[in-house]
Amino acid sequence: MTERIYNFSAGPAALPLPVLEQAQQDLISLGDTGIGVLEHSHRSKAFLAVYEQAEGLCREIASVPDNYKVLFLQGGASTQFFMIPMNLLSKDQTADYLVTGSWSKKAVKEAKLFGNVNIACNSEDKNFSYIPSEVALSEQPAYVHFTSNNTIYGTEFASEPEVPAGVPLVCDASSDIFSRPIDISKYGIVYAGAQKNLGPSGMAVVIIRDDLIEQGPTDIPTMMQYRTHSEAGSMFNTPPTFGIYVLGRVLQWLKDQGGLAAMGQKNQAKAGKLYDYLDQSQLFKPTAAKQDRSLMNVTFVTGDADLDAKFIAQATAAGLDGLKGHRSVGGMRASIYNAFPEAGIDKLLSMMNEFEQEHAS
Numbered sequence: 001m002t003e004r005i006y007n008f009s010a011g012p013a014a015l016p017l018p019v020l021e022q023a024q025q026d027l028i029s030l031g032d033t034g035i036g037v038l039e040h041s042h043r044s045k046a047f048l049a050v051y052e053q054a055e056g057l058c059r060e061i062a063s064v065p066d067n068y069k070v071l072f073l074q075g076g077a078s079t080q081f082f083m084i085p086m087n088l089l090s091k092d093q094t095a096d097y098l099v100t101g102s103w104s105k106k107a108v109k110e111a112k113l114f115g116n117v118n119i120a121c122n123s124e125d126k127n128f129s130y131i132p133s134e135v136a137l138s139e140q141p142a143y144v145h146f147t148s149n150n151t152i153y154g155t156e157f158a159s160e161p162e163v164p165a166g167v168p169l170v171c172d173a174s175s176d177i178f179s180r181p182i183d184i185s186k187y188g189i190v191y192a193g194a195q196k197n198l199g200p201s202g203m204a205v206v207i208i209r210d211d212l213i214e215q216g217p218t219d220i221p222t223m224m225q226y227r228t229h230s231e232a233g234s235m236f237n238t239p240p241t242f243g244i245y246v247l248g249r250v251l252q253w254l255k256d257q258g259g260l261a262a263m264g265q266k267n268q269a270k271a272g273k274l275y276d277y278l279d280q281s282q283l284f285k286p287t288a289a290k291q292d293r294s295l296m297n298v299t300f301v302t303g304d305a306d307l308d309a310k311f312i313a314q315a316t317a318a319g320l321d322g323l324k325g326h327r328s329v330g331g332m333r334a335s336i337y338n339a340f341p342e343a344g345i346d347k348l349l350s351m352m353n354e355f356e357q358e359h360a361s
């Protein structure tokens with residue numbers, strides 16, 4: 001087998017090796033069933049056990065309260081961009097959106113198809129390099145939507161934005177879900193595309209409060225109603241079985257690592273090493289405002305596009321893949337989700353150090 005390298009990809013992203021090894025076996029035969037996980041009916045006893053384990057671990061790890069459902073839906077996070085307003089926003093209502101990056105903007109575009117949108121804050125004036133401290137909410141928003149971690153720009157909310165009592169807080173947590181402890185009771189909906197911190201692409205994990213499920217209209221397509229999936233335990237149609245399987249294995253791995261509190265500490269330590277280096281570097285500069293730095297996506301530049309390209313090429317040659325920044329920021333981005341090993345960060349740091357010495361002016 002080819003040796004595995006360090007994968008700094010923003011998503012799909014690195015998964016824990018023990019999970020991949022287990023999946024390799026379960027592809028041929030799930031447990032002792034003699035049938036691979038991809039080949040099992042979603043109604044089979046063996047798969048139902050997989051489903052129940054994934055759902056149960058999700059509830060356990062994040063202490064999901066009883067009045068919330070955990071749904072496994074298809075279409076990634078982007079489908080939630082329209083499914084949420086389709087269910088929660090009517091023509092005469094306003095939803096508030098905190099715009100902190102291009103994923104937030106995409107969510108806004110979809111919401112406008114269903115009702116009014118109030119942009120409660122926007123950090124585009126500085127290319128989304130910070131999280132605005134001032135948020136101007138509308139009078140009675142149907143909900144308040146924010147993006148907890150801005151994958152492209154390397155910024156992250158340190159804590160949830162404040163919302164008035166009774167207003168549901170809705171969060172796109174695609175790139176930092178389960179990277180640290182989360183108090184689900186503060187939210188109406190938390191959703192995430194699975195491919196950054198949880199598993200394969202194509203699936204979204206949606207944690208939604210019961211009253212919001214009930215509130216949605218019944219005259220929209222059946223598949224677009226949260227109640228459909230809630231009532232059917234995410235099995236109204238054939239669910240993304242492999243995604244659910246991998247999610248379950250990843251959550252078991254997360255639990256074995258000590259759960260969300262331990263994971264949060266590890267992520268602090270991992271990102272902290274990189275930021276400490278960047279803060280004293282004469283060559284590499286972090287792009288995100290210090291107080292808003294992401295623990296998941298660390299963005300930095302040299303200030304010289306040719307030098308950035310040279311660094312990325314050398315890093316790639318040394319087995320550090322996926323470090324090229326998103327085109328809207330340029331430079332480098334190290335995506336270091338839960339499963340990314342600290343040894344990969346040490347290797348990146350030693351490369352940066354060498355490169356800096358070589359190019360010291």
Ligand SMILES: *Cc1c(COP(=O)(O)O)cnc(C)c1O
Pocket residue numbers: 011075076077078079103147149150151172173174175193194202
């Ligand atoms: C990756 C990402 C998305 C898009 O997820 P899809 O599953 O591809 O639709 C949405 N929001 C954020 C914050 C992301 O990082």
